[in-house]
Amino acid sequence: MAEKKRVSFLMFLPPLIFLGLAALFFIGVSRDDPNALPSTLIGKPAPVLAVEPLEGVTFGDADLREGGVTLVNFWASWCGPCRDEHPVLETLAEDGVTIYGVNYKDKPANAMRFLDQLGNPYAAIAADPAGRAAIEWGVYGVPETFVVDGKGQVVLRHPGPLTPEVVAKTLRPAIEAASAQ
Template identity: 55%
Template sequence: MPKISPLMAAPPLLFAVLAGLFIFGMGRDDASRLPTAQAGKDAPSIAALTPLGDLAPLSDEMLDQGGVKLVNYWASWCAPCRAEHPQLEAMAQSGITIYGINYKDEAPKALGFLNELGNPYAAIGQDSPGRTALEWGVYGVPETYVIDAKGKITYRFAGPITQDVLDKYIKPEIAKAAAN
């Protein structure tokens, strides 16, 4: 009877482990929800941002004062950013303050994006090198952070905000942050 090498069992075992991980990942309530180490902490400084054209510049003071606000990282080259834009416009029109941070983009293209789709942002900063995004823990664009009245990050959503995401996650998190 021929002996079976332990190496022969490795590929099926590896496949079974990977399949188990995939099945576990698909079973999560919200696969796009990524944890953030920033939750409960002060929003990182945005002093390194540069103005975007002649639009109202974003400052650290804006994040520390007033009520609940959103910070949305976006770029003109980002297709999901284009997809979420109508939700941002609707939120801004309903009175939610949204600040934008343009990520690794060219100013003329970013301004063209806003001219075409509208500008939902109360103020904007440009993060061309992406250094500020690193401090915030941004994985990629779009990403949206809920900031409470004290300037603390209470929630982060990675990915485009759809109507479903807005109703299930963003609005409840805004309400929770406003209640604190």
């Protein structure tokens, strides 16, 4: 009799496992943005920027806490999507948005050649040769852009390249909301 109950239970186990996995899949697919990568920094002070100067004017933590709304953009010369987003950064800079660039795990000569070829949208740039600052900021990969309000609080994190659509739908509203505070 006990053997018969055991067989009956085992017979239902595969369909139960399937239903559980199907439920997890459905929950994952029905999220608002399945590509969204969470950030623990939103609403918190921007992490300390342990960066090195990169030929010319650099910036530091005080710049993120004493000015208006700024963008912090992690980028690299070897990054194809960074090249794709560069015209968008230049447009933002022309529109008066202050952008600080953090050059990620790159050779200084390559970084400067990249900026010489494509233009420099950054108010100041710094180097993160070992990637330590990127780890502190929770960067998954480059490019990645953060909106920081005038008090040094992270308002928005955007992983991936900025596009005109992202700027219109996500970045500009975050900048305007941070400016209004």
